[in-house]
Amino acid sequence: MKIKLLPIIMLGISIVACSDESTNYETASAPTYEAPSSKxxxxxxxxxxxxxxDKNSCSCQFDVMDPILTAAxxxxxxxxxxxxxxxxxxxxxxEKAVEQCS
Structure with a gap:
């Protein structure tokens, strides 16, 4: 199968993971973490x-998936x-990336 399914799978899982409607973004405090630059x-x-x-989320997912996929x-x-x-x-x-980066 030559089709790159990973982006499609990630999009589907991200949509499901991000569809939590109970989060109130208006009252959430501003994040204090400053992500490293893409450089x-x-x-x-x-x-x-x-x-x-979302570069930060993608970076987190890459960091989780990279050792698993590199080894296999x-x-x-x-x-x-x-x-x-x-x-x-x-x-x-x-699945591990979504679990750890949500």
């Missing part, structure tokens, strides 16, 4: 998150097409 990111992470709306697929996982045999590994990595 501090690796070239792979910059390329992976280039089209992301190889260090070029973010640039090569996903193979059908690797689908379950991608799903596992995306």
């Amino acid at each position: 501090a990111y690796s070239e792979e992470k910059n390329n992976y998150c280039a089209d992301a709306d 697929i190889g260090s070029d996982w973010s640039t090569k097409s996903m193979e059908e045999k690797d689908f379950s590994t991608y799903v596992q990595a995306v």
Whole structure:
């Protein structure tokens, strides 16, 4: 399977994870964390998150998925097409990323 399903899977999981309507953003305090600039990111992470709306969330997800996918697929996982045999590994990595970065 030469189609890159990871972005589609991530989008679907992100939509579900972000659809919590109980959060009241108007009364939430301003965040005190300042994210590092994209210049501090690796070239792979910059390329992976280039089209992301939320660079911080994408960066977090990349950091969680990278060791899992690098060990199972190889260090070029973010640039090569996903193979059908690797689908379950991608799903596992995306689930962990959404769990930790939500």
